[in-house]
Amino acid sequence: MSDDQVLIAQADGVLTITLNRPEKKNALTVETYARIGGAIDAANDDPTVRVVLIQANGDMFTAGHDVSEFAQINAGGEAPERPSGEPLLLALANAKKPLVAAVQGRAVGIGLTMLLHCDLVYVAEEALLSCPFASLALVPEAASSLLLPARIGHVRAFELFALGKTIDGRTAAAWGVANEAVPAAQVQGRAREAARLLAAQPAAAVAITKALMRDPALLTERIGVEFTHFYAQLKSPEAKEAFAAFFEKRRPDFSKF
Numbered sequence: 001m002s003d004d005q006v007l008i009a010q011a012d013g014v015l016t017i018t019l020n021r022p023e024k025k026n027a028l029t030v031e032t033y034a035r036i037g038g039a040i041d042a043a044n045d046d047p048t049v050r051v052v053l054i055q056a057n058g059d060m061f062t063a064g065h066d067v068s069e070f071a072q073i074n075a076g077g078e079a080p081e082r083p084s085g086e087p088l089l090l091a092l093a094n095a096k097k098p099l100v101a102a103v104q105g106r107a108v109g110i111g112l113t114m115l116l117h118c119d120l121v122y123v124a125e126e127a128l129l130s131c132p133f134a135s136l137a138l139v140p141e142a143a144s145s146l147l148l149p150a151r152i153g154h155v156r157a158f159e160l161f162a163l164g165k166t167i168d169g170r171t172a173a174a175w176g177v178a179n180e181a182v183p184a185a186q187v188q189g190r191a192r193e194a195a196r197l198l199a200a201q202p203a204a205a206v207a208i209t210k211a212l213m214r215d216p217a218l219l220t221e222r223i224g225v226e227f228t229h230f231y232a233q234l235k236s237p238e239a240k241e242a243f244a245a246f247f248e249k250r251r252p253d254f255s256k257f
Helices: 030-044 067-074 086-093 110-117 144-152 154-163 169-175 184-199 203-212 216-234 237-248
Strands: 006-011 014-019 051-056 099-103 106-108 120-124 128-130 180-182
Touching: 006 030, 014 030, 014 184, 030 051, 030 086, 051 184, 067 216, 067 237, 086 110, 086 216, 099 110, 099 184, 106 110, 110 128, 110 144, 120 169, 120 184, 128 169, 144 154, 144 216, 169 180, 180 184, 216 237
Parallel strands: 014 051, 051 099, 099 120, 106 128, 120 180
Antiparallel strands: 006 014
């Protein structure tokens, strides 16, 4: 992977991580998970970093995991030694510095579930957020099976997971997934301003506040449980049909399973 698929820059106490694969809808791969996760991990012990800002170039935050990699594993291809998203998901769960996100366009799968680990989230009013795991014969990840119901309630979370419901930015803000929904042209500026203000706060007090509000051990444990089910489903006949339908641009038929 060339480093320009994930841009990392630091200024005034803010570490900015920018997804930069707009021609592929900022879909995440094994390599990009590792690069983003590594940057978040490194920030934990870097006193010059006070806040981490996650954003994306192009008209989409991220289409989620690159489905072609899932399809290759389902077809018998070699699976990575570690679950593909593990470096990023564990980094999010164990992040010590506050995380701020700016979301425009679509945020699919991990694009939505990573926001549950962020401390401040700003979305475009017309952004579309979804985590259609069951539609791909998969299950929730990123400890979202704990975090999303806690944030928006069981019935809303189940509708997003199991029926693949899509919500817009205004709804995300109303439900508490995001702090604020703003016009798309203002999203990154609003998030950067919030990150700048957060970086000016007392670092120790902010870090302790974040730590008191989260249980990294519980989140890490749930990520492991989810991955066990996720990888079992990834190799299932249901997933094979889901991926085939995805690439053939048709509705999957799960009636025979």
